[in-house]
Amino acid sequence: MKRSDEAFWWALFSAGGVMAALFVPAFVLVTGFLLPAGGDAAVAAERTARFAAAVGWWPVKLALLGVLALSFVHCGHRIRHTLMDLGLRRFSGLLKVPCYGGALAATVWAAMLLWRI
């Protein structure tokens, strides 16, 4: 019997899980708490501008896109398996289209946003 191609999707899911767990909380901490910390709007704006400049450097953009793309696949894979658990197991192949397609669309969207920075 042929080995399943699920290994491919699981590998991306797994990598996305690591990315999401490692980097997303750090992003939230930096952008949500550290940049505006102190309550001084002018200082926060200055910090944010410097941060945005750093993000505008292309190696950072590329790394960010990698983190985001894998996190989106992680999300799509988890949604697909949740839907399978909820009774759509026989559509496991068909569910790949909206779930991983959605992750791809989100990645393209993120790439466009990053391109504009």
Add this chain to the structure above:
Amino acid sequence: MSTELTMTLEVFRYHPETDSEPRFQAYEVPYDEDWVVLDALNWIKDHVDGSLTHRWSCRMGVCGSCGMMVNGDPKLTCAVFLKDYYPRPIKVEPLVNFPVERDLVVSLDGFMDKLEAVKPYIIRGDVNDTSGGEYLQSPAELAQYKQYSMCINCMLCYAACPVAGHEDEFLGPAALALGHRYNKDSRDQGQAERLDVMLVGEAIWGCTFVGECTVVCPKHVDPAGAIQQAKAVGAQEFFKRFVAPKGAGV
């Protein structure tokens, strides 16, 4: 009996030759704080109702025969004490996710098929050749698989696993952990054969890492961890196909 206290056991009963559907029967059993649920079941069978059917053997958490649902949780009934429930009644049912044969006895057929499928034994080409002496193994090599070898096939993990309940192709926690146990054994050469069974369809990929198997295991095996490690091996094998030609022996 040191006390006259009693407590109630509500026991799942089903005799397929006479019962059209399962029912619960309540029994008053003597309460003794040294008793486990299995002692109470044996007392019922010996003193009240000889037709009660349940499996048990060692009474010391080694044989893996007496797994049942105790108040909805998969437990070895030899390892769960009445005093942990007293004075509330205890509901005893057969392990879920298995066909019931009679009362508290479930069919092992599907489980045995899955266990056999992963070839849970050492596979090597030179198994009859003893000229080189023993196959030595370092403590570090032993540590790679030792905890997975503690499985007693009690099937509590199958009763705890939501995927095992609705996906027939899924090999389940114990079988996958045992397959992984032999794949990690430095004396073994059968990983490719086992992966041909483990990596097809939903056999391993059905697992969504709920982790209840590890929670309920009475021998502190970590089947959920074993399955994730085995999935990682499967993913490596998948990508290796693109860098090494088939049969290159990577």
